[in-house]
Amino acid sequence: MRANVPSYDLRVPENLPEALALLAREPGTWQPFAGGTDLMVLLEAGKLAQKRFFSLAKLAELRGIEVTADAVTLGALTTYTAVRNDPALQAEFPLLCSAARETGGIATQNRGTLGGNIANASPAADSPPALLAYDAELELISQRGARWTPYHGFHTGYKKMQIAPDELLGRIRLPRRARPWRQYYRKVGTRKAQAISKVCFAGAARMEAGTIGDIRIALGSIAPIVLRAVKTEDALRGKRITPAAISAAQECLAGKIAPIDDIRSTARYRLRVAQNLLEEFLLQLAR
Amino acid sequence: MKEKFLGHSVVRKEGREKVTGRARYVDDLAFPDASPEMIHGATVRSSVARGRILGIRYGDGIPWHEFTIVTAADIPGKNEITLIEHDQPCLAAGMIHHPEEPVVLLAHPDRYLLEQARQAVHIDVEPLPAIFTIEDSLSGREIIWGKDNVFKSYRVNKGDVDSAWARADVIVEGEYRTGAQEQLYIENQGMVALASPADGVTLWGSMQCPYYVHKALTLLFGLPAEKIRVIQAETGGGFGGKEEYPSMIAAHAALLAWKSGKRVKIVYDRAEDMAATTKRHPSRTRHRTGVTRDGKLVAMDIDFVIDGGAYATLSAVVLSRGTIHAAGPYSCPNVRIRAQTVATNAPPHGAFRGFGAPQSIFALERHLDQVARAVHLTPEEFRRRNFIRKGQTTATGQVIHEDVDLNALLDRALRESDYHAKLERFARENPGAAVKRGMGLACFCHGAGFTGSGEVTLASVVEMEATREGCVRILAASTEIGQGTNTIFSQIAADALGIGCDRIEIAQPDTGAVPNSGPTVASRTAMIVGKLVEEAALALKRTLLESGLLNDACTEEEFARACQSYIETRGPLRSRSQYEPPPGLHWDDATYSGDAYGAYAWAVYVAEVAVDTVTFEARVTDFVAVQEVGKAINPALAAGQIEGGVAQAIGMALYENVVWREGRMANGQMTNYIMPTAADVPPIRVFFEEQPYPFGPHGAKGIGELPMDGPAPAILNAIENATDICLREIPATPENIMEAMTEKVGAHG
Amino acid sequence: MADTVAKIKIACTVNGERRSVQAYPMARLLDVLREEMHLTGTKEGCGEGECGACAVLLDGAIVNSCLVPAIDAGGAEIRTIEGIAGGEQLHAVQAAFLECGGAQCGICTPGMVIAALALLDRYPHPGDAEIREGLAGNLCRCTGYQKIFASVVRACEARPAQPEKKR
Numbered sequence A: 001m002r003a004n005v006p007s008y009d010l011r012v013p014e015n016l017p018e019a020l021a022l023l024a025r026e027p028g029t030w031q032p033f034a035g036g037t038d039l040m041v042l043l044e045a046g047k048l049a050q051k052r053f054f055s056l057a058k059l060a061e062l063r064g065i066e067v068t069a070d071a072v073t074l075g076a077l078t079t080y081t082a083v084r085n086d087p088a089l090q091a092e093f094p095l096l097c098s099a100a101r102e103t104g105g106i107a108t109q110n111r112g113t114l115g116g117n118i119a120n121a122s123p124a125a126d127s128p129p130a131l132l133a134y135d136a137e138l139e140l141i142s143q144r145g146a147r148w149t150p151y152h153g154f155h156t157g158y159k160k161m162q163i164a165p166d167e168l169l170g171r172i173r174l175p176r177r178a179r180p181w182r183q184y185y186r187k188v189g190t191r192k193a194q195a196i197s198k199v200c201f202a203g204a205a206r207m208e209a210g211t212i213g214d215i216r217i218a219l220g221s222i223a224p225i226v227l228r229a230v231k232t233e234d235a236l237r238g239k240r241i242t243p244a245a246i247s248a249a250q251e252c253l254a255g256k257i258a259p260i261d262d263i264r265s266t267a268r269y270r271l272r273v274a275q276n277l278l279e280e281f282l283l284q285l286a287r
Numbered sequence B: 001m002k003e004k005f006l007g008h009s010v011v012r013k014e015g016r017e018k019v020t021g022r023a024r025y026v027d028d029l030a031f032p033d034a035s036p037e038m039i040h041g042a043t044v045r046s047s048v049a050r051g052r053i054l055g056i057r058y059g060d061g062i063p064w065h066e067f068t069i070v071t072a073a074d075i076p077g078k079n080e081i082t083l084i085e086h087d088q089p090c091l092a093a094g095m096i097h098h099p100e101e102p103v104v105l106l107a108h109p110d111r112y113l114l115e116q117a118r119q120a121v122h123i124d125v126e127p128l129p130a131i132f133t134i135e136d137s138l139s140g141r142e143i144i145w146g147k148d149n150v151f152k153s154y155r156v157n158k159g160d161v162d163s164a165w166a167r168a169d170v171i172v173e174g175e176y177r178t179g180a181q182e183q184l185y186i187e188n189q190g191m192v193a194l195a196s197p198a199d200g201v202t203l204w205g206s207m208q209c210p211y212y213v214h215k216a217l218t219l220l221f222g223l224p225a226e227k228i229r230v231i232q233a234e235t236g237g238g239f240g241g242k243e244e245y246p247s248m249i250a251a252h253a254a255l256l257a258w259k260s261g262k263r264v265k266i267v268y269d270r271a272e273d274m275a276a277t278t279k280r281h282p283s284r285t286r287h288r289t290g291v292t293r294d295g296k297l298v299a300m301d302i303d304f305v306i307d308g309g310a311y312a313t314l315s316a317v318v319l320s321r322g323t324i325h326a327a328g329p330y331s332c333p334n335v336r337i338r339a340q341t342v343a344t345n346a347p348p349h350g351a352f353r354g355f356g357a358p359q360s361i362f363a364l365e366r367h368l369d370q371v372a373r374a375v376h377l378t379p380e381e382f383r384r385r386n387f388i389r390k391g392q393t394t395a396t397g398q399v400i401h402e403d404v405d406l407n408a409l410l411d412r413a414l415r416e417s418d419y420h421a422k423l424e425r426f427a428r429e430n431p432g433a434a435v436k437r438g439m440g441l442a443c444f445c446h447g448a449g450f451t452g453s454g455e456v457t458l459a460s461v462v463e464m465e466a467t468r469e470g471c472v473r474i475l476a477a478s479t480e481i482g483q484g485t486n487t488i489f490s491q492i493a494a495d496a497l498g499i500g501c502d503r504i505e506i507a508q509p510d511t512g513a514v515p516n517s518g519p520t521v522a523s524r525t526a527m528i529v530g531k532l533v534e535e536a537a538l539a540l541k542r543t544l545l546e547s548g549l550l551n552d553a554c555t556e557e558e559f560a561r562a563c564q565s566y567i568e569t570r571g572p573l574r575s576r577s578q579y580e581p582p583p584g585l586h587w588d589d590a591t592y593s594g595d596a597y598g599a600y601a602w603a604v605y606v607a608e609v610a611v612d613t614v615t616f617e618a619r620v621t622d623f624v625a626v627q628e629v630g631k632a633i634n635p636a637l638a639a640g641q642i643e644g645g646v647a648q649a650i651g652m653a654l655y656e657n658v659v660w661r662e663g664r665m666a667n668g669q670m671t672n673y674i675m676p677t678a679a680d681v682p683p684i685r686v687f688f689e690e691q692p693y694p695f696g697p698h699g700a701k702g703i704g705e706l707p708m709d710g711p712a713p714a715i716l717n718a719i720e721n722a723t724d725i726c727l728r729e730i731p732a733t734p735e736n737i738m739e740a741m742t743e744k745v746g747a748h749g
Numbered sequence C: 001m002a003d004t005v006a007k008i009k010i011a012c013t014v015n016g017e018r019r020s021v022q023a024y025p026m027a028r029l030l031d032v033l034r035e036e037m038h039l040t041g042t043k044e045g046c047g048e049g050e051c052g053a054c055a056v057l058l059d060g061a062i063v064n065s066c067l068v069p070a071i072d073a074g075g076a077e078i079r080t081i082e083g084i085a086g087g088e089q090l091h092a093v094q095a096a097f098l099e100c101g102g103a104q105c106g107i108c109t110p111g112m113v114i115a116a117l118a119l120l121d122r123y124p125h126p127g128d129a130e131i132r133e134g135l136a137g138n139l140c141r142c143t144g145y146q147k148i149f150a151s152v153v154r155a156c157e158a159r160p161a162q163p164e165k166k167r
Helices: A016-025 A039-044 A080-085 A087-092 A094-102 A106-111 A114-120 A127-133 A230-236 A243-256 A267-286 B015-020 B111-119 B134-139 B161-167 B210-221 B245-260 B270-276 B315-324 B357-374 B379-384 B406-416 B419-429 B454-458 B485-497 B525-546 B556-570 B635-655 B711-723 B734-747 C029-036 C092-100 C109-122 C128-135 C146-161
Strands: A009-011 A031-033 A052-055 A065-067 A071-075 A137-142 A145-150 A155-157 A168-175 A182-189 A197-208 A211-220 B038-045 B051-058 B068-070 B102-108 B121-127 B150-158 B170-178 B190-196 B200-205 B228-232 B263-267 B283-291 B297-307 B334-342 B435-448 B461-466 B472-475 B504-506 B574-578 B599-612 B618-628 B684-689 C008-014 C017-023 C055-058 C061-064 C077-079
Touching: A016 A137, A016 A168, A065 A087, A071 A087, A080 A094, A080 A106, A087 A094, A094 A127, A094 A182, A094 A197, A106 C061, A106 C109, A114 A127, A114 A168, A127 A182, A127 A197, A127 A211, A182 A267, A197 A267, A211 A230, A211 A267, A230 A243, A243 A267, A267 B734, B015 C092, B015 C109, B038 B111, B038 B121, B038 B245, B038 B270, B051 B102, B068 B245, B102 B111, B102 B121, B102 B245, B111 B121, B134 B297, B134 B334, B150 B315, B161 B283, B161 B297, B161 B334, B170 B357, B190 B245, B200 B210, B200 B245, B210 B228, B210 B245, B245 B263, B283 B357, B297 B315, B297 B357, B315 B334, B315 B357, B357 B379, B357 B435, B357 B711, B379 B406, B379 B435, B406 B419, B406 B435, B406 B599, B406 B618, B406 B684, B419 B435, B419 B711, B435 B711, B461 B525, B461 B556, B472 B485, B472 B525, B485 B504, B485 B525, B525 B556, B525 B574, B599 B711, B618 B635, B618 B711, B635 B684, B635 B711, B635 C146, B711 B734, C017 C029, C029 C055, C055 C109, C061 C109, C092 C109, C092 C146, C109 C128, C109 C146, C128 C146
Parallel strands: A009 A052, A031 A052, B038 B263, B200 B228, B297 B334, B472 B504, B618 B684, C008 C077
Antiparallel strands: A065 A071, A071 A168, A137 A145, A137 A168, A182 A197, A197 A211, B038 B102, B051 B121, B068 B102, B150 B334, B170 B283, B190 B200, B190 B263, B283 B297, B435 B599, B461 B472, B461 B574, B599 B618, C008 C017, C055 C061, C055 C077
16 A cells, blocks of 8 residues: 555545535546446556545436437446446446456446546546447536537547546447348457457447448557447448458458557557457457 | 274364464464563565665654664664575665665554554665576576575486487477466464563464474574574464574564564564565576387486576575476486576565476476477377386486376376367367367376475474363474464374374464474475374373273273373373484485485376456356375365365466566465455365375375476467467467467467 | 544444444444444454445345445434344355354454355355355455355355344
């Protein structure tokens, strides 16, 4: 434990207006604290520079999963365990359940939240690729009101987000698709469980008689942000899945991702495996 | 003697405490009513790998007057952590030889403030060139230790290798490497110390060898033996990692206690433990092997080098064991082994289960698969043609006197693993499959006890004492670290005395109260110390029988009454046994030849692997471990040792990669140093054969380290069987597998 | 020296007993249990939520107490290893660990027992895959997990005969 614990403040606003007032009054001073599974690790390593936090624990508006005709909307405080257990998500958004299942272990899943995962903005996060594959939208709330923004484009650089200093992530909306898409999720980690991802791939496609009607491809751990491979999607949209199409897509992907060497893995490995996962996804679509 | 408990899976003696959370490890110890107050200690370490200390600066904003501050100048005796050589200081003064080298110690009651203070101490070092690889060390471009960076070398010469090449039809060469490995006991290292010139030094802590700590501190403080007292607390795993290092952390806690007059606790966090404490020695082995065209070994020339880090510590002994095990359980008339341990500017490497043997056996068993291929034999057939048998000699010229039957062990391992059927099935199914499967084997042995005359030098002692209630207390320095010491000692004593296991007490290992039964290392606790326990128990019983107070066939109540009667009329009822070597063992240190160990356990392990060609991950999907162990004193505990050792070795083979940057471990967190979870381990199926060793208790041989030796080569042999790629280095990470598969495809166009 | 915040009162129920302690808001629940409440059965193995040695039940769910800030314990029902046995009567899971050799050095055992309990709460009769997943957050360096799996299976077999423990 390398932090000066007595110097850290963690307040608990009683309700959402109180929390938003705090953010409005002192923007940039107070950081939201959800499950703590990322922030407490930084604290213990002596690397948590931010000293003032406010807990979201009492903000009921940030909890719950709501199913309407158009969408499934999750509160930012939805835990991975809640994601895994939700029937609507299991039925229509299984990639998110797969991602939740692959995040840490059961203990982490009981505390970690989807909102915290998004706000922590790690390029190695497990859920964001699934969110991108589902065209997720984020609700950002402040004293000034609420706005919705697509999750795609929310991260602008390593740990940089399109969120104002007085805003709080409120809900995540997943538009329901008219017909089910084919879906694929694979995380390649350092071991089978409790692992940080080396490469993470989420893919979804609407097939029309052997042709790709529409497609989403999202990857983690291969760039400073979680990435939607838009150019690769464009290259595949409207195509039949042939060996040539797969190769072309793999080459396109290689040109767009920027994996690195780090203490867990190498750029060459990440690139190669990302391409292999793309191929595996496409071959599954072709069956 | 009846075997009421021996050979049975008696429940763990201290098991109840462990499953209820009542077992007290060092960080749980409270001393509520005793003064002085307990304060926390912390260590300030060098961030530079090598250099001259120019000064120590204490930063602003810390109330330094509240702190106890200790440097080398405060050491009352020798500034040295004594093991074999005298090169390792307790606190660096003048020169730095590795990153994380301890320089300053701090103590304070507030552990948060203590941590801030630790970060505020700056060691100014003028850097000197540092070396980090075996090659750099051997090159001599920078001499960092002694005259030539070599801590120790050995040479084994059997027959005449140089003239034997002419008789070989095929010669195969290969180079093999193993990386460092972190012991990763789940309980971090820690010590609590109380020390003053008047009362001496008392230590409580996590350790394997109380008497090692004791010896180191007598020299550090310049105090006589009776002024130092070392007490082992419940210890959460050791695996060798708590053999040497506890002397260092004990010294630090004691120095702070000495200077502050307070009780001082130092418990490392995981980051410090990983960065600063010992790891398995990295190794490089070069084999040159000559065989006849029908696969008979003619000559083995082995070059074995291990990286010892910055100070000598126990590297000479690790080298010794690795050297002696380097040529395996085979009969070869001509063997030369040239072995060295060299210095680099990394924190000193140290004991880790297997102690040199996993490194040299990895190389050998990988290499022999290549040799087999070169003479068109299967891995299995090649081994069969060369297994050592009774009457034949090892590389050091030791005659094998037992009826070792490695063929039978191999038969059993192949049968239990369904080896041939799977080989055939995988060969059929692999082409075109995304996941390729394979089988691999390794054959090996592991010598138990200290090498050569080591046990005679240790001269281990066990004492025993009966109570009025008819309980018998065992007094030994052998520690329980999870392997089952307490339980098997109870079983041995209970059967020897003819009383219940629950009537046996194990005295806490406390140098103030127990004799030196030697360190808890080298797979010696059951075989060597267990035998002393048996002898002491028999001696105690004999005393009672000879006193006329007891008949041989007695009930527990009669035994208790006899003890009471004896104690009341004649005084304490005690016994003592001291190690005597088995007859006929001769070892020559000068020529490094002779009887290296009293007993060998023999084993054949088979690994089944799956290699995913999409992600290049290799997984062990089934594992069979067959070993001949003399006698399994407690089958459940014995199986537990094998299962745990195999899992650690699977980690060593596939997952555990120490990433080095300028001599320091860059991935020193559990998030980034990967050991297998419950989701990663295969079924590990353990089978015992028993051929009693006459000088072990009820025939038992030592087995604690054996399971570390076989899995890594078996796994890489299986990967080669599955994919045709020839990896010669561990860990076989997915990145390395990918590079090898890519190269292979590239080579074939 | 940086500013210090005030300690706050944390009132919670631990092993069925109402407890109230003073702690810094970001202090780890692990430290509150071990140091303020003197419940040393819960262990620190890594301080980063990887090893599970610090696992406890928080409102019935398994969490790594090294990652829970003290303030989140306020009003919560916490169960630690000390609260698993019923007095001197071991819980079926503990008895199974004893019988099957699921503990060697014992340092991971408190967290592992908690994990086994949490697993059996979710799946009264888990299969191999569920057992492995349920325990994957608890690292053991001694056993290779084999006898821990066996302990969980034994605990399932024994459970119908045991009185159901309250969450």
